[in-house]
Amino acid sequence: MTDEIIRWLTPWEPQPVLIAVFALAALCYARGLARRRRIRDIAPAIAFGIGLISMYVVMQTHVDYYAQYMFFIHRAQHLILHHLGPFLIALSMPTAVLAAGAPAWLNRGVRGIGTLPPVMACYRFVQHPVISALLFVGLIYFWLTPSIHFTAMLSARDYWLMNLSMAVDGLLFWWFMLDPRAPGTTRTTYSTGLRIIVLWAVMPPQIALGAYIALAPDTVYDVYAVCGRAFPISPIVDQQLGGLITWIPAAMMSVVATLILLRFGFIHERNRTPPAAERKTAIPTKEPVT
Amino acid sequence: MTLYKIHSALWLALVLGLGTALSACSGGADYAAHDITGVMPDLEFNLTNEKGEAVTADDYDGRLKLLFFGYTNCPDICPATMARIRAALGGLDADTRDNIDVLFLSVDPERDTPERLQRFTSSFGEGVTGLTGTQEQLKALSKRYRVTYGYGEPNENGFYLVSHSSAIFVFGPDDRARLLINQQQGVDEITADLKTLLGQLD
Numbered sequence: 001m002t003d004e005i006i007r008w009l010t011p012w013e014p015q016p017v018l019i020a021v022f023a024l025a026a027l028c029y030a031r032g033l034a035r036r037r038r039i040r041d042i043a044p045a046i047a048f049g050i051g052l053i054s055m056y057v058v059m060q061t062h063v064d065y066y067a068q069y070m071f072f073i074h075r076a077q078h079l080i081l082h083h084l085g086p087f088l089i090a091l092s093m094p095t096a097v098l099a100a101g102a103p104a105w106l107n108r109g110v111r112g113i114g115t116l117p118p119v120m121a122c123y124r125f126v127q128h129p130v131i132s133a134l135l136f137v138g139l140i141y142f143w144l145t146p147s148i149h150f151t152a153m154l155s156a157r158d159y160w161l162m163n164l165s166m167a168v169d170g171l172l173f174w175w176f177m178l179d180p181r182a183p184g185t186t187r188t189t190y191s192t193g194l195r196i197i198v199l200w201a202v203m204p205p206q207i208a209l210g211a212y213i214a215l216a217p218d219t220v221y222d223v224y225a226v227c228g229r230a231f232p233i234s235p236i237v238d239q240q241l242g243g244l245i246t247w248i249p250a251a252m253m254s255v256v257a258t259l260i261l262l263r264f265g266f267i268h269e270r271n272r273t274p275p276a277a278e279r280k281t282a283i284p285t286k287e288p289v290t
Numbered sequence: 291m292t293l294y295k296i297h298s299a300l301w302l303a304l305v306l307g308l309g310t311a312l313s314a315c316s317g318g319a320d321y322a323a324h325d326i327t328g329v330m331p332d333l334e335f336n337l338t339n340e341k342g343e344a345v346t347a348d349d350y351d352g353r354l355k356l357l358f359f360g361y362t363n364c365p366d367i368c369p370a371t372m373a374r375i376r377a378a379l380g381g382l383d384a385d386t387r388d389n390i391d392v393l394f395l396s397v398d399p400e401r402d403t404p405e406r407l408q409r410f411t412s413s414f415g416e417g418v419t420g421l422t423g424t425q426e427q428l429k430a431l432s433k434r435y436r437v438t439y440g441y442g443e444p445n446e447n448g449f450y451l452v453s454h455s456s457a458i459f460v461f462g463p464d465d466r467a468r469l470l471i472n473q474q475q476g477v478d479e480i481t482a483d484l485k486t487l488l489g490q491l492d
Contacts, residue, residue, distance in 0.1 A: 068438075069440075150324065153436065154330065154436055155330070156436070225456045226457040226472050227438060228439050228440075228455040229440065231441075231442065232441075
């Protein structure tokens, strides 16, 4: 039993840097929670925890082995890396808690790098609505191009490049989409309407690709036959399952995000009215009485 | 705005560059097979041959090697692939053929004893060697080439299926990984690829 647990927890291809980054994020977050001691941190903490742990599990446990040798598990891995995990992390708005828990040098470093003009310009560029949508869908199509997918599964370097690019792009995209601040707060906080358009724009291409894979009569990705599968399963069933995972849950995420954005929109709307009303009564009292 | 434009151009270049760099690795123009030169590591293993002797990759040094992962109870792919290899090698002249080793690696050591392996390989002509090893040895080698295998549930007669790689890996005399031949490739294409590769090595 313990052997079995150890086998499942052992990374199939250990990536020390990746493990360090996850450990640092988890540590800073836990410390931040302990320092702040706020009840309202609990719900976001659950979202952050599930997001972070799920991303770690699909990359650095035995799940990664199955993801390398079964197409449908590979698709599920990317669903977590590119959609679900980053979605939950972005939804938890972890910046304040992370900053509260991070050592001072790390906060200074992140702020230092984050405010460098080229970094800010790059960030603004990738968070531009059109670029962000293109990157989000483009990466899925890029890595699922059969010839590119073939090499990515055979070359250790490309495999990690693929998974990391999906994780990073997922974080960027959902960070941009689920930004809870009022539109216009920063240069990358776009209006709710525009963000909903982007969310719906990325849906049809994902549905089309997923349906194409799920309904293809022949093998689209022969690399799984070339490398062997983790257990004997019909290649076409493997492919159909993978196609369905690309097709349905991925597109559903856009719908869920839309609902969340609409809620943010209502909150901003509600918050906008009181200050105007207050001002009318507040201004006269500020004037000298005598 | 100019800064913005410069950055747009930079990013576009990066994305396109990544695209071309990756697609460049994914298929040499000269081969029907996938060119895996530089993508996969050199051949290295500790296994047992069909005579029951311990062997390493060094024992096959200086010769071109075709490596296939399979099992002797395999109902379709393995015998068919071995027959294709035999036919493809038939298209080469005898001298060249003598310098090529075909390594049939069984990933089912439970059933594939050295005797059984020998019986299987002898039906596919000269130059075919059966290899197998412990689970640890097999896992080390398959992980090295990013392939895997797995066992199905046994039926009432104890027969079980084994999932395995369907590709033929070609290694140069210097043990460098060179080509990956998949199931779709015809006999003539394999012969042509081997000729091209041998021509490049000379």
